[in-house]
Amino acid sequence: SQQGEEDPQALSIQEGENATMNCSYKTSINNLQWYRQNSGRGLVHLILIRSNEREKHSGRLRVTLDTSKKSSSLLITASRAADTASYFCATDYGPKGGSEKLVFGKGTKLTVNP
Amino acid sequence: NAGVTQTPKFRVLKTGQSMTLLCAQDMNHEYMYWYRQDPGMGLRLIHYSVGEGTTAKGEVPDGYNVSRLKKKQNFLLGLESAAPSQTSVYFCASRDSRDYVLRELFFGEGSRLTVL
Numbered sequence: 052s053q054q055g056e057e058d059p060q061a062l063s064i065q066e067g068e069n070a071t072m073n074c075s076y077k078t079s080i081n082n083l084q085w086y087r088q089n090s091g092r093g094l095v096h097l098i099l100i101r102s103n104e105r106e107k108h109s110g111r112l113r114v115t116l117d118t119s120k121k122s123s124s125l126l127i128t129a130s131r132a133a134d135t136a137s138y139f140c141a142t143d144y145g146p147k148g149g150s151e152k153l154v155f156g157k158g159t160k161l162t163v164n165p
Numbered sequence: 166n167a168g169v170t171q172t173p174k175f176r177v178l179k180t181g182q183s184m185t186l187l188c189a190q191d192m193n194h195e196y197m198y199w200y201r202q203d204p205g206m207g208l209r210l211i212h213y214s215v216g217e218g219t220t221a222k223g224e225v226p227d228g229y230n231v232s233r234l235k236k237k238q239n240f241l242l243g244l245e246s247a248a249p250s251q252t253s254v255y256f257c258a259s260r261d262s263r264d265y266v267l268r269e270l271f272f273g274e275g276s277r278l279t280v281l
Binding site: 094 | 196198205207208210224256258275
């Protein structure tokens, strides 16, 4: 069964607004990663947050992690039409140092309207 | 900068036919993965390999076989007797086993398979 579950399943916003996507998971993790997938393309890695980190930034992306609630959020600030894509969280829940595999959630489909 | 290359990109099969998807990466990564992506289901791991000559089952391995040949850059996914339930988009990914910091997966562009 899948480890991560994104919420909402779909999100539609206007250009310039912020977009927030959430991910909940079931068991303890080593790290959590966010990926982006443009329509008809492969996934591209965005950012990784480790279990001992609470917040991380990369450009217009901000990721938070709350291990007590087993949840993470991805915030995209000042969204652009080019941010339209599906966003997936992936959890690495293996032994210390990480496992060989990631488990992906079902994704949030973000539409940014110009 | 090829990265991860999958062939073919599209294929239509009839029920019972067999086929092989090829994944090749030029980054000298040890770890390679096959995922399938279905609407509303996200990505599910089929099989993976942590090195040349080794393979392991993922979440949904039934109906698939894999091989990681001596040329470790290649990872093959085989369907011996295709079924309509295997209609999906298949993604190959790879990762550097030595990278204990980033641990990110690099994905191919996908292979869209339709089984009639």
